[in-house]
Amino acid sequence: MKQQKYNLSEQEIPRQWYNLGPDLPNPMQPPLGPDGNPVDPSVLARIFPMGLLEQEMSQDRLIDIPEEILEILLHWRPTPLRRAHNLEKHLKTPARIFYKDESVSPAGSHKPNTAVAQAWYNKQEGIEKLTTETGAGQWGSALSYACNLMGMECKVYMVRISFDQKPFRRLMMETWGGKCIPSPSKFTKAGRDVLAEHPDTPGSLGIAISEAIEEAVIDSTGKTKYSLGSVLNHVLMHQTIIGLEARKQLAQASVKNPDVVIGCAGGGSNFAGLAFPFVRDKIEGADIDIIPVEPTACPTLTRAPFAYDFGDIAKTTPLLPMHSLGHSFVPPPIHAGGLRYHGMAPMVSQATVEGLLAPRSYDQLKCYESAILWARTEGTICAPETSHAVAAAIDEAIKAREEGKEKDIIFCYSGHGLMDLAGYDKYFSGELMDHSPTEEEMEEFTRSLDDLPKPAVNKTGKW
16 A cells, blocks of 8 residues: 555654754845845834844754744644655656645644744734735735734735635634735825825735834834744744654655755745755755746746845835845736745745755646646645646656656645635636736836845855
8 A cells, every 4th residue: 555644743843943044055144224234133123023033133053942832833733744646647757746735734824834933922022913914815814823822913914916816815814813904905104105006906915014014113002013924034944844844754755855845935935944954955965956936927036136125115124135026016916826925035045046946937827737637636726826836846747757767856735725716717717817027027127126235146156
């Protein structure tokens, strides 16, 4: 009988998060203020608790996970590592395809791994309310869930096009006590400014971030903080529990190092969560192809420059060194809402600059085609974001067949698509189309970067 899944006991859950920063061949460049100088942490303390800021700046390779957080994570962790036998058979590939199933969390995705941690650290410092943004709704759902556990308020600014496309995500947030409103809204100056200029805008994560930060900053009581679901170092670090578990599970399958590691990439959290422990192995000499996959409609890693840029349209965040399409970028309304962000996590960006990662982009029609094949072989319906990783895994398995090589492929199954069936409906009815920015559009998007500081392009040339 073929083994279908590889499980860990609750006692085997990782008890520390992994921080890639100290292992990068070139150190991370600091966030900057509007004056071009490194940001004073006290500025960031207006929107983040000190416990998370310490993690953001930490040079410790391993950081202990508090017992109270572990007790909550154990409700669904360790998550299973599964083998896609049926897909392998359909593709007639000698490759072994493994996937880390993050869809088993209460919110149906990887997002609670950091939502629980962020809510806990805020609660320890007396914070009563968290504001945030969400694209597809997975992050907003996860933070609503986490805040409910901590007895905190949660307010979510949801990108308008996703708010309209995915009503059941809003209902999930409300079920857990979160308040969800479409962005841009009339509740904030940032939202009103955008609506005045572009009343029919589909919204963007950059706009929603501006609204959420503004609400946190103007609370004179100091009891409201902002929470981000991706991009920042501490968020990516919380997600590394995925890859740390996966390494133990691959060992059960007699795999010391996989040949290929894949994750979809919008802001970078689920990709980094699986990939970063294997990036460390690659730095230490392992031969691994590590592939972040993004939409061609939002080609941050594959076509955008490595630049200092703001994380939001109102320029309220520090300047971060990252691959960016420009903070004013408003993406087309593709259904992979969680991948529609203008920038990429600085740490993922630096690993890409170094050559440790091999990013690629896919059209949404190819991704839906891959998701349908997945559903008809493996049975589960994946999120539109996850379908990008599925598409890359299929391509790598076909490549192994054509080369006649046995390979071990692992990807992050970042979330289920049961709240995203409207996108599948549009795919079946032929209403979806592919989007790819022209060179002229790329120049227009990135023009906002021209007068901003430029990061050094530091790389060893080893990879």
